[in-house]
Amino acid sequence: MRIIFSKRSFYFVLPFLAVCVISSCASDSLVNEEKGRVELSFATNGASRASVVTDINTKGARFAVCGDMIKGEPDSKRIVIFNNTEVEYDGASWNYGETRYWFPGYEYSFVAIHPATLLSGEDADSQYSNSTLSFRYTIPESDGGHINMDELADIIAAAHRRKYDNNDILSVSPVKLNFIHTMSRINFLLKYEGQADKVTITKIELEGVDKTATFNLVPAPLSAGGSQTDDYSLSWDGISDRGTLIADINADVNNGETKSLCPDSYAIFMIPQPENNGITMKISYTIDGDDDAEEQTLTAQTTIGGWEAGKIYSYSLALNIVNEDVNMSFDVNVTEWKEGASTDISVPRK
Numbered sequence: 001m002r003i004i005f006s007k008r009s010f011y012f013v014l015p016f017l018a019v020c021v022i023s024s025c026a027s028d029s030l031v032n033e034e035k036g037r038v039e040l041s042f043a044t045n046g047a048s049r050a051s052v053v054t055d056i057n058t059k060g061a062r063f064a065v066c067g068d069m070i071k072g073e074p075d076s077k078r079i080v081i082f083n084n085t086e087v088e089y090d091g092a093s094w095n096y097g098e099t100r101y102w103f104p105g106y107e108y109s110f111v112a113i114h115p116a117t118l119l120s121g122e123d124a125d126s127q128y129s130n131s132t133l134s135f136r137y138t139i140p141e142s143d144g145g146h147i148n149m150d151e152l153a154d155i156i157a158a159a160h161r162r163k164y165d166n167n168d169i170l171s172v173s174p175v176k177l178n179f180i181h182t183m184s185r186i187n188f189l190l191k192y193e194g195q196a197d198k199v200t201i202t203k204i205e206l207e208g209v210d211k212t213a214t215f216n217l218v219p220a221p222l223s224a225g226g227s228q229t230d231d232y233s234l235s236w237d238g239i240s241d242r243g244t245l246i247a248d249i250n251a252d253v254n255n256g257e258t259k260s261l262c263p264d265s266y267a268i269f270m271i272p273q274p275e276n277n278g279i280t281m282k283i284s285y286t287i288d289g290d291d292d293a294e295e296q297t298l299t300a301q302t303t304i305g306g307w308e309a310g311k312i313y314s315y316s317l318a319l320n321i322v323n324e325d326v327n328m329s330f331d332v333n334v335t336e337w338k339e340g341a342s343t344d345i346s347v348p349r350k
Contacts, residue, residue: 037101038166042087042094042110043174044158052264053154056114056179059091063177064116066128069106082110083128084119104166109219111232112158112177131161132218136238139211139245139271146246147268154269155182161219162228178230181337182215183269184307187314188283190251191258194321198254198288201261202295204247205282208305212241213271234309236272252288253319272309279305283317301330310337 042065044056056063067082087096102108109131113119118135119126126135140151158177166172186206192199213236220231247268253259262268281300298319307313311334318329 038172040100041174043176062088062116063114064119065112067110102164110160159219159232185312186268188261190317192253196287199285201249201251202284207244207280210239210273213239277305
């Protein structure tokens with residue numbers, strides 16, 4: 001699966017900073033030439049996190065950035081200037097450590113990921129080469145196929161490519177990281193009607209879901225005559241490890257009520273798998289006031305799936321318990337994942 005997205009670019013200008021230092025990621029000859037250049041900085045399009053990322057500018061928030069620079073023909077040597085570098089917000093400003101600077105005549109490429117631990121954690125399995133970031137991701141599980149909701153990530157990403165020319169004032173604006181959601185969000189809306197005052201939904205099982213894939217992100221090439229772009233190519237490849245995932249819910253639904261079983265604070269994120277339409281959903285519940293009743297499990301009347309990146313799939317269920325008969329209707333609503341508000345925050349800001 002490969003998706004090409006186009007994002008509108010936003011620009012704003014930082015004051016020129018007269019500084020004479022550059023990261024050790026570049027060559028010594030570049031360091032010696034560097035006199036009074038402009039600091040390389042970032043901006044983001046957001047920050048708050050419950051489970052769903054809606055805004056990435058909260059104290060302690062981090063993203064990881066990779067980036068390189070190249071001068072001349074495409075087969076010239078690329079100089080890596082960021083390699084899984086963590087950028088952290090301290091409540092007032094962003095910081096990434098040793099400052100980097102712009103060099104005239106170079107083309108720069110950047111990719112960024114939140115949460116940063118996907119690239120820098122102990123179990124990180126990532127690589128950055130030829131402006132492309134790749135890493136292997138598996139839905140986190142605890143014993144018995146239960147989803148580890150504390151570790152399940154809403155993976156957001158951004159990309160940017162530009163040519164730097166110190167005669168062009170726009171080329172020294174911060175790198176605007178327009179983060180987008182890269183996974184599929186799954187939600188279930190349950191309407192209950194019946195003789196009991198309420199039911200308690202205990203778990204949702206997804207059978208036949210793929211749990212592992214390789215994420216790939218690369219900035220799009222510059223258009224003819226273009227100086228910068230936020231477009232990118234994103235893909236989830238090598239989708240595998242098919243099995244069963246269980247989400248523990250524990251949600252009470254009153255008679256006549258329609259309730260979201262997976263709100264923002266308990267959202268379910270899945271690896272996009274648009275070719276997989278054979279996933280079976282099962283829902284388990286207990287009936288209020290019946291202490292002797294065992295947990296009951298229903299299977300969806302149709303298989304689900306076909307999940308694409310950056311979309312929310314809301315499945316509507318109608319549970320009716322009358323005279324010990326159980327009926328369940330099934331419908332799905334697919335929407336684009338809305339982005340958070342745009343906020344210009346420089347990285348680092350001093």
